[in-house]
Amino acid sequence: MNRIIIAMTVSSALALGACNREPPEVTPPPPVDVVTTPTPTPTPTPMGPQPGTQGHFSSAMMGADTIYFDTDRYNIDGEDAAALRRQAEYMVQYTNANATVEGHADERGTRDYNLALGERRANAAKSYLVSLGVPASRLRTVSYGEERPVATASSEQAWARNRRSVTVMIGN
Amino acid sequence: MRKFALIAAFAVLISAPVAAQDSSPRDLDPSSMEAKQADDVTAQDPDDGPLRGTVTDDSAWQDLGIAIAAFATNDDVPTPANAQGTAALGLELSRIVYNDLRFNGLFRPVGPDALPRPRYAQITAPAWNTWRGRSAEMLVHGFVRDNGDGRLTVGCYLYDVALQTELDRAGWVVAPSEWRRAAHRCADFVYSRLSGESPFFDSRIAYIAETGPKDNRVKRLAIMDSDGANHRFITNGQSTALTPRYSPDYSRIAYLSYVDGNPRIYVYEIDSGRQTLVTQSSNPTFAPRWSPDGRSILYSMAIGGNTDIYRVSATGGGTPIRLTDSPSIEVGGSYSPDGSQIVFESDQSGSQQCYVMNANGTGQRRISFFGGRCATPEWSPRGDQIAFTHIAGDFRIAVMTPSGRNMRQLTNAWHDEGPTWAPNGRIIQFFRTERGSGDTSIWQVDLTGENERRLRTPVGASDPAWGPVLP
Numbered sequence: 001m002n003r004i005i006i007a008m009t010v011s012s013a014l015a016l017g018a019c020n021r022e023p024p025e026v027t028p029p030p031p032v033d034v035v036t037t038p039t040p041t042p043t044p045t046p047m048g049p050q051p052g053t054q055g056h057f058s059s060a061m062m063g064a065d066t067i068y069f070d071t072d073r074y075n076i077d078g079e080d081a082a083a084l085r086r087q088a089e090y091m092v093q094y095t096n097a098n099a100t101v102e103g104h105a106d107e108r109g110t111r112d113y114n115l116a117l118g119e120r121r122a123n124a125a126k127s128y129l130v131s132l133g134v135p136a137s138r139l140r141t142v143s144y145g146e147e148r149p150v151a152t153a154s155s156e157q158a159w160a161r162n163r164r165s166v167t168v169m170i171g172n
Numbered sequence: 173m174r175k176f177a178l179i180a181a182f183a184v185l186i187s188a189p190v191a192a193q194d195s196s197p198r199d200l201d202p203s204s205m206e207a208k209q210a211d212d213v214t215a216q217d218p219d220d221g222p223l224r225g226t227v228t229d230d231s232a233w234q235d236l237g238i239a240i241a242a243f244a245t246n247d248d249v250p251t252p253a254n255a256q257g258t259a260a261l262g263l264e265l266s267r268i269v270y271n272d273l274r275f276n277g278l279f280r281p282v283g284p285d286a287l288p289r290p291r292y293a294q295i296t297a298p299a300w301n302t303w304r305g306r307s308a309e310m311l312v313h314g315f316v317r318d319n320g321d322g323r324l325t326v327g328c329y330l331y332d333v334a335l336q337t338e339l340d341r342a343g344w345v346v347a348p349s350e351w352r353r354a355a356h357r358c359a360d361f362v363y364s365r366l367s368g369e370s371p372f373f374d375s376r377i378a379y380i381a382e383t384g385p386k387d388n389r390v391k392r393l394a395i396m397d398s399d400g401a402n403h404r405f406i407t408n409g410q411s412t413a414l415t416p417r418y419s420p421d422y423s424r425i426a427y428l429s430y431v432d433g434n435p436r437i438y439v440y441e442i443d444s445g446r447q448t449l450v451t452q453s454s455n456p457t458f459a460p461r462w463s464p465d466g467r468s469i470l471y472s473m474a475i476g477g478n479t480d481i482y483r484v485s486a487t488g489g490g491t492p493i494r495l496t497d498s499p500s501i502e503v504g505g506s507y508s509p510d511g512s513q514i515v516f517e518s519d520q521s522g523s524q525q526c527y528v529m530n531a532n533g534t535g536q537r538r539i540s541f542f543g544g545r546c547a548t549p550e551w552s553p554r555g556d557q558i559a560f561t562h563i564a565g566d567f568r569i570a571v572m573t574p575s576g577r578n579m580r581q582l583t584n585a586w587h588d589e590g591p592t593w594a595p596n597g598r599i600i601q602f603f604r605t606e607r608g609s610g611d612t613s614i615w616q617v618d619l620t621g622e623n624e625r626r627l628r629t630p631v632g633a634s635d636p637a638w639g640p641v642l643p
Contacts (some may be wrong), residue, residue: 072519072523074477107610108567108587110567112472112503113501113519115459116472119479120474120478123474123477124477142434143456144435147412149387149610154608
């Protein structure tokens with residue numbers, strides 16, 4: 001199972017590497033008004049990433065690939081639900097896409113507990129996606145606990161950004 | 173590591189009391205020493221209690237001055253243990269003893285670099301006039317001798333300066349590569365003889381070496397002696413390694429690795445370099461802990477987001493036994509020294525708290541009721557205390573009794589986490605994270621909460637796990 005996933009990851013990387021050779025088959029959906037975090041500017045080439053790839057998904061989500069949690073919590077609130085609906089719509093539309101749901105915690109916890117908390121968060125997001133029609137077989141989870149912060153300050157704002165679940169495409 | 177066990181420690185027995193310069197009957201010539209194998213080098217008479225008070229009698233101890241003079245050698249010859257020969261090695265040995273005995277709050281040692289250097293013959297016949305008036309009640313002498321068979325003999329002598337008497341002596345035969353262990357044994361010998369406590373210097377620590385920026389940290393499994401020497405990286409940092417734990421016999425290390433992309437516990441064999449999954453499961457496993465007899469490993473496993481504690485045979489195979497079954501997070505776990513109970517953490521009350529259960533999972537009960545959160549509990553090797561991370565605003569190292577009473581905070585910093593006990597249950601190591609940078613370092617503190625100090629490590633350091641006294 002894990003070997004398969006690793007193989008998928010590798011093929012995903014290959015797909016990403018090859019993606020600039022062909023024009024996109026589908027135009028990315030238009031951006032929405034609700035933007036929670038800035039998205040990296042897509043590479044200014046006329047040929048964008050292929051659907052189902054992480055690059056394509058990330059551009060399409062405009063930040064909705066990530067949901068945020070309160071301290072020690074893992075419940076899906078209204079804002080999270082809206083983001084997860086967009087993720088689910090994408091995965092239902094692009095059936096070639098499989099995803100990893102990463103669970104993360106902030107640095108203000110103990111290491112083992114944060115691994116467990118990241119598992120909870122990733123699974124909460126996964127369950128919600130499954131409830132919206134994404135086959136569970138297309139979703140895996142991984143907890144990084146506090147090991148992969150996106151915001152490196154030691155502040156409430158940084159911790160709020162790090163208490164998150166991120167959906168990442170792993171291949172097609 | 174197994175080499176350590178193969179090279180037996182030897183107690184030095186005095187065969188012939190050849191008089192040195194002084195003809196006192198107590199004076200023995202170390203050159204006449206012969207090494208004989210003994211079962212127990214620490215060899216403290218069980219009836220031979222501490223000389224003065226106990227460790228908890230801290231005030232009485234701070235003033236006990238100990239002069240640790242350079243170890244002498246009978247013949248300054250080349251040795252693989254020191255490029256400058258056995259005389260230089262003797263000085264290094266005494267420096268290690270000195271550094272071991274510093275910082276633990278019990279003694280006020282004076283090291284060899286501030287003291288006259290005794291001649292070989294004076295090791296068994298101290299020049300008392302030299303040592304009086306130095307505000308040192310105790311005197312440590314020692315020698316190192318090349319045995320000619322590739323091994324070294326190290327002798328260690330403890331004297332009472334006021335009484336001008338020898339209190340005790342010990343000696344060891346070691347391979348040159350393990351010369352530092354002889355110094356740690358000498359420090360353990362002095363520490364135990366004077367405090368009545370069990371030894372702990374001759375032990376090792378597994379930890380996680382950290383480098384790189386906070387959002388792209390490289391975390392490698394590493395090991396070192398209790399004083400930071402003989403440092404060795406075990407993993408190369410390509411995948412994140414976390415939370416190592418030495419097996420009680422030092423042959424293996426259980427730790428978490430993301431080597432296959434998922435957090436999983438591996439059991440790494442130090443001699444062969446092989447590693448195996450703690451359990452064949454596609455679920456994430458973390459927080460490995462050994463049973464005191466080394467036959468079982470506790471681990472935490474998340475299924476569908478719910479983490480519980482399991483026990484599995486350390487030899488591989490066998491069906492894991494689930495010890496907790498609540499929908500909340502149960503994680504970690506630390507055996508009582510007799511193996512009958514396990515302290516662990518759970519958030520079933522709404523926040524992390526410490527619980528105790530029988531080793532088979534029955535009789536679970538919460539023990540922490542003092543406010544704040546209780547995380548990462550670790551049972552003392554003596555059984556009388558549980559150390560844990562107390563979270564109440566900041567993160568501090570604290571101790572309590574196994575029934576959850578007499579909670580005492582030992583540290584006060586922004587983020588201290590993950591206590592691990594010295595083999596004798598008198599000192600606790602933990603790691604400290606700096607606010608902002610996230611830089612980590614290993615510290616240790618004694619049970620009084622004083623005598624806190626940082627361990628020197630080559631790079632950042634976290635997740636320390638102190639092993640038992642080396643076999």
